[in-house]
Amino acid sequence: MYPRVMIDLNKISHNTKYITGICREMGIEIAAVTKVVCGNVEIAQAMVENGARYIADSRIENLKKLDHLNIEKWLLRLPMIEQVQDVVRFSDLSLNSEISTISAINECAREIKKKHKIILMVDLGDLREGYFTLGDLFYDLEKILEMDNIIVSGIGVNLTCYGAVIPELEQMNELIDIAAKIENRFEIKLDIISGGNSSSLPLILDGKMPKGINNLRLGDSIIIGRETAYCKVIPNMFNDAMILEAQIIELKDKPSAPIGNTGVDVFGQKPVFINKGIRKKAIVAIGKQDVEIDDLTPLNLGVEILGASSDHLILDVTDCCEDLYTGSVIRFKMGYTATLRTMTSQYVNKVIHK
Ligand SMILES: *Cc1c(COP(=O)(O)O)cnc(C)c1O
Secondary structure, three states: OOOEEEEEHHHHHHHHHHHHHHHHHOOOEEEEEOHHHOOOHHHHHHHHHOOOOEEEEOOHHHHHHOOOOOOEEEEOOOOOHHHHHHHHHHOOEEEEOOHHHHHHHHHHHHHOOOOEEEEEEEOOOOOOOOEOOHHHHHHHHHHHOOOOOEEEEEEEEOOOOOOOOOOOHHHHHHHHHHHHHHHHHHOOOOOEEEOOOHHHHHHHHOOOOOOOOOEEEEOHHHHHOEOOOOOOEOOOOOOOOEEEEEEEEEEEEEEOOOOOOOOOOOOOOOOOOOOOOEEEEEEEOOOOOOOOHHHEEEOOOOOEEEEEOOOOEEEEOOOOOOOOOOOOEEEEEEOHHHHHHHHHOOOOEEEEEO
């Protein structure tokens, strides 16, 4: 049934094996991130079998689905205080930056006689999560180290998410420096220095990642096959592991500009039209509720995306040489946002082939 996402598990397996291999050679272990595929069990399994050292997700609901997989699981998004019970049950490690939450985790972990690992996040300028001053971090860490059921595994940074800051040698060295300061001051050993997400890969690929960084958390690069600092496709990786297919429900010749006085569209935007005369147009059964339109690339040659409403995607197929008809299937390559949205949409089928 359409619309559907066709998932090529072999390509995802290849991508995982390839990138974890390159990273491992540089002493870097990978937490494979499943959030863009909503914690899909088969995809997670493929990541585990092909070199991921940990599985990570930002939603505890997704980690619950993966509970049976025999691998250490990380919760990426800072836990909500009300969910700490699930955090302790379904993740082995979580990223944290608030002592009140860590303290609640400690209580919970003690109740069920478990130890919970944490990575303390530091904010090196991207302005999403993390301690912003070393003073704050030291102040909290002193108390955290007294919590019997918390294990401080290491520190981490997240970049290129909110502030679009590109990871460079400077931030990586700063992270390594902070780790050394913590180790000296508190006389502890930090096992994990986590240098970011898929945007840190150019440093690896260029051979510039400093020694000391020993972990990355990768989602986008494994699934989409590209780094996210400059958005380049990574050589030897597939960037078409997931393809969207949607079906034509109307195919007619129509003018390229609307007729009548125009206001705003259903999303409150004022659309702009170029008058190219009468064109052959197709409507396919998918819309903004299911996918990010700007993040789609048609794979059928000569097909151009014109726009969309909630459930209708409108295409200009005048220049397509294929013999299209009502019921024909149009295929699209997807970027990160489109992948995220289609995987989340209950109206889009997911078909895995191996
Ligand atoms: C989503 C996320 C990642 C993975 O990012 P990608 O760009 O998909 O590699 C890593 N770390 C954190 C904290 C995240 O939220």
